[in-house]
Amino acid sequence: MKDRINLLVAGVGGQGNVLISRIIGRALLEEGHAVWVGETFGMGQRGGPVVSHIRVGREQAAPQVPRYQGDLVLGLEPVETLRVVSQYLRKGGEVIMNPRPVMPTNVNSGKGIYPTLVAIREAMEKVTPNIRVIPGTELAQKAGSPQSLNMVMMGALVASGKVPVSAQNVRRALEEEVPQGTEALNLRAFELGMEAYRETV
Numbered sequence: 001m002k003d004r005i006n007l008l009v010a011g012v013g014g015q016g017n018v019l020i021s022r023i024i025g026r027a028l029l030e031e032g033h034a035v036w037v038g039e040t041f042g043m044g045q046r047g048g049p050v051v052s053h054i055r056v057g058r059e060q061a062a063p064q065v066p067r068y069q070g071d072l073v074l075g076l077e078p079v080e081t082l083r084v085v086s087q088y089l090r091k092g093g094e095v096i097m098n099p100r101p102v103m104p105t106n107v108n109s110g111k112g113i114y115p116t117l118v119a120i121r122e123a124m125e126k127v128t129p130n131i132r133v134i135p136g137t138e139l140a141q142k143a144g145s146p147q148s149l150n151m152v153m154m155g156a157l158v159a160s161g162k163v164p165v166s167a168q169n170v171r172r173a174l175e176e177e178v179p180q181g182t183e184a185l186n187l188r189a190f191e192l193g194m195e196a197y198r199e200t201v
Helices: 017-030 078-088 117-125 136-143 146-159 167-177 183-200
Strands: 005-012 035-041 049-056 070-075 089-097 131-133
Touching (some): 005 078, 017 049, 017 146, 070 146, 078 117, 131 183
Parallel strands (some): 005 070, 089 131
Antiparallel strands (some): 005 049
């Protein structure tokens, strides 16, 4: 494991990026790691781009990952994943992506065209061949709520072993951070994400 790890979570408003960074950050702190978390938001609170930056390391770091120094991008939405990969991921870094698109307003209105998943993947492969696709939306529905997509993808992230944190501490942080009464559903989604990642190995 590297001394410093730069993670990015890419999605759109309403998908729960910030909750992922809170839970992972809390679990990392619990295990004694130094961690810095920051977010950048695009236009519109819901539906606009949201990027969460999670930096783990011994030395003090700025809250945002520098360009082309990301080690892993966790993508909740394909086009936003590609955007973050092209701006932040280092050559040969890792991508874990949910393939279900969220169509932006200009596409829904007929003024824009959403690229195919094949085209998105081909563009990412110019940066890295290390891409794992997790059917996060379907697994969230299986867990009991489409809103648990973020927990599915967080489970895949933890199962990857790319974050120096135990699943046990992430589960504990999850139970503290999610809305009261949704703990069991979100834990179920987290476990499904872990299983899905292991099946890709």
